[in-house]
Amino acid sequence: MKVLELKSVVIALKNIKEKFRSWQAIFFGMGFPIMFTIIFYLMFHDVDPETGIDVYSYSIPGMITYAVCLGTTSAAIVFTRDKSTGILERLDTMPTGRKNIFLGTLISESIFLTFQIIVMFILSYAILGQYFVGYFELLIGFLVSLLFGILSVGIGIIIASFSKNEEAASGIALTFVMPVIFASGAMVPFESQIVYFMPPYWAKQIFLQFTVLGDGLTSNLYSSSMIGYTATETSIPIWGGILILIAMTFLFIFIGIKLFQKKTKL
Amino acid sequence: MGCKKKISICIEIQNLVKNFKDVKAVNGISLNIKEGELFGLLGPNGAGKTTLIRMLTTTLTPSSGDAKINKFSIKTQKNEIVKLIGVCPQDNIFYNELTAEENVIFVAQMHGIPLQESKERTNAMLQKLGIAGKKRWAKKFSGGMKKRLNLVMSLIHEPKILFLDEPTAGLDPQARRIVWDFIRELKGKGNTILLLTHDMLEADALSDHIAIIDNGEIIANGTPAELKDEHGGENVLEISFYKEADVAIMKNQLKEISFVQNWKEFGERTLLIPFRGGMKNYLKILQKMSEKIIDVENMKFRQNSLEDVFLNLTGRRLRD
Numbered sequence: 001m002k003v004l005e006l007k008s009v010v011i012a013l014k015n016i017k018e019k020f021r022s023w024q025a026i027f028f029g030m031g032f033p034i035m036f037t038i039i040f041y042l043m044f045h046d047v048d049p050e051t052g053i054d055v056y057s058y059s060i061p062g063m064i065t066y067a068v069c070l071g072t073t074s075a076a077i078v079f080t081r082d083k084s085t086g087i088l089e090r091l092d093t094m095p096t097g098r099k100n101i102f103l104g105t106l107i108s109e110s111i112f113l114t115f116q117i118i119v120m121f122i123l124s125y126a127i128l129g130q131y132f133v134g135y136f137e138l139l140i141g142f143l144v145s146l147l148f149g150i151l152s153v154g155i156g157i158i159i160a161s162f163s164k165n166e167e168a169a170s171g172i173a174l175t176f177v178m179p180v181i182f183a184s185g186a187m188v189p190f191e192s193q194i195v196y197f198m199p200p201y202w203a204k205q206i207f208l209q210f211t212v213l214g215d216g217l218t219s220n221l222y223s224s225s226m227i228g229y230t231a232t233e234t235s236i237p238i239w240g241g242i243l244i245l246i247a248m249t250f251l252f253i254f255i256g257i258k259l260f261q262k263k264t265k266l
Numbered sequence: 267m268g269c270k271k272k273i274s275i276c277i278e279i280q281n282l283v284k285n286f287k288d289v290k291a292v293n294g295i296s297l298n299i300k301e302g303e304l305f306g307l308l309g310p311n312g313a314g315k316t317t318l319i320r321m322l323t324t325t326l327t328p329s330s331g332d333a334k335i336n337k338f339s340i341k342t343q344k345n346e347i348v349k350l351i352g353v354c355p356q357d358n359i360f361y362n363e364l365t366a367e368e369n370v371i372f373v374a375q376m377h378g379i380p381l382q383e384s385k386e387r388t389n390a391m392l393q394k395l396g397i398a399g400k401k402r403w404a405k406k407f408s409g410g411m412k413k414r415l416n417l418v419m420s421l422i423h424e425p426k427i428l429f430l431d432e433p434t435a436g437l438d439p440q441a442r443r444i445v446w447d448f449i450r451e452l453k454g455k456g457n458t459i460l461l462l463t464h465d466m467l468e469a470d471a472l473s474d475h476i477a478i479i480d481n482g483e484i485i486a487n488g489t490p491a492e493l494k495d496e497h498g499g500e501n502v503l504e505i506s507f508y509k510e511a512d513v514a515i516m517k518n519q520l521k522e523i524s525f526v527q528n529w530k531e532f533g534e535r536t537l538l539i540p541f542r543g544g545m546k547n548y549l550k551i552l553q554k555m556s557e558k559i560i561d562v563e564n565m566k567f568r569q570n571s572l573e574d575v576f577l578n579l580t581g582r583r584l585r586d
Contacts, residue, residue, distance in 0.1 A: 017368070086357055087359055087360075089320075089325050089355075091376065092348075093348055094348055094373065094376045095349050095376070095377060095378065
């Protein structure tokens with residue numbers, strides 16, 4: 001079977017087509033992070049005299065983490081819409097299969113997240129000229145952001161399980177995203193142990209340590225530890241942080257799918 | 267992929283029950299629908315029609331009982347059933363930000379039809395229902411176009427068993443006629459169709475067989491003619507004559523017709539003749555009249571309808 005005729009790919013392409021036709025989705029997914037990036041850049045655009053690095057470079061990973069965290073809202077809206085408008089039930093009368101629906105949506109959301117991250121990279125590094133260690137480290141940052149984006153989709157599915165309509169889903173997701181982003185210290189420092197329970201902390205911290213603070217890939221992976229909320233090193237190595245992020249991603253996706261299936265049980 | 271030839275029963279419903287907390291939405295329905303039949307399920311809103319169709323199309327699990335679609339159980343063989351059926355839901359359900367063509371091709375691909383073939387079939391079918399070449403998004407369609415798109419999406423994979431839930435609700439007469447013709451064409455191709463409607467004219471015009479559902483139960487079942495004969499009460503023929511003498515002649519003629527038991531006179535030149543037996547008996551009365559009378563001033567015939575059937579069975583009108 002041709003790849004383009006695989007049902008999950010067909011669903012993904014359909015989702016992308018719909019998303020790019022909705023200016024609200026584009027504005028929400030792209031406009032907000034771009035706006036914050038520019039505002040923060042204008043506010044914190046000073047060069048650190050010790051390192052010679054633009055201070056704002058330290059905020060870029062948090063900003064990108066915030067951008068992909070909006071994937072929660074996006075996924076919550078998509079799944080709630082399909083549930084509340086009857087599209088899901090209509091798909092259930094066809095030989096589609098729920099696994100294709102979940103997989104297709106994960107693919108489309110990942111593609112949109114990729115697009116989001118690339119735009120943020122271009123804005124931050126190519127246009128605003130912020131500091132980064134090297135291109136390979138940037139690729140690691142990209143992958144970590146994408147992984148966190150998929151985790152956000154999982155949270156979005158959980159929210160969709162309990163939401164009656166798109167407005168409710170959007171409201172709940174936003175109410176969730178903003179406090180979590182701030183409580184994780186992703187956008188502004190937050191000196192509390194709470195950060196360790198917030199998924200964005202792990203994404204932002206790994207991204208930051210690889211692309212701005214690190215001394216290269218090998219050093220980061222094998223001898224660096226995660227920096228905690230007190231700005232001192234913890235006992236968790238960076239690769240341990242990556243494993244925690246991967247585990248969280250699988251956990252949220254698993255819980256999301258299970259809950260959604262249970263709540264939409266026939 | 268249609269119903270198996272040896273067995274002419276295509277949909278077999280066995281004591282199907284669906285409870286929502288204390289409400290019995292479907293209360294022990296049993297029905298057999300034959301292959302190639304257009305079976306109308308007629309009932310008022312809230313009678314349990316949609317709940318029944320949702321169970322038959324495997325999107326709702328029955329509280330008890332079972333149904334077989336082409337011998338496959340709705341409880342345990344969902345995957346087999348969804349390959350056989352097409353479902354046109356009551357509400358227009360499609361992706362608003364896709365065009366009609368994109369929506370239909372998407373559904374075709376969900377049924378495993380290759381892309382190229384999906385495109386060809388889609389164009390042909392949209393053409394037939396008059397919505398081809400519309401490049402605007404489906405949400406910008408008129409109500410009639412949305413309804414037709416909804417229908418095309420349920421047919422693109424050429425299902426042998428089709429569930430149509432109020433397919434013409436809200437359509438103007440012209441659009442309704444197009445959909446009716448299309449449904450007749452599908453029936454002509456041998457599709458088994460379960461048509462859910464609260465429109466008695468639609469049920470009467472299209473169905474081979476009708477079951478009337480009320481409060482989750484089947485209260486009558488038969489061909490439209492059988493139902494009207496059995497439960498529809500009497501037809502009434504009203505004839506006004508030019509001459510008073512013709513009234514007397516007609517009364518004599520009526521005495522010779524066994525199925526006419528009585529009549530009433532209105533004024534000096536009008537007769538009101540109630541009778542049972544539908545069009546066949548109507549023609550017999552006319553034939554008898556024409557033996558002796560060559561002209562009448564006016565004639566009105568009120569045939570009993572499925573509305574009368576429902577009224578006689580439940581004491582309520584279908585739209586109450």
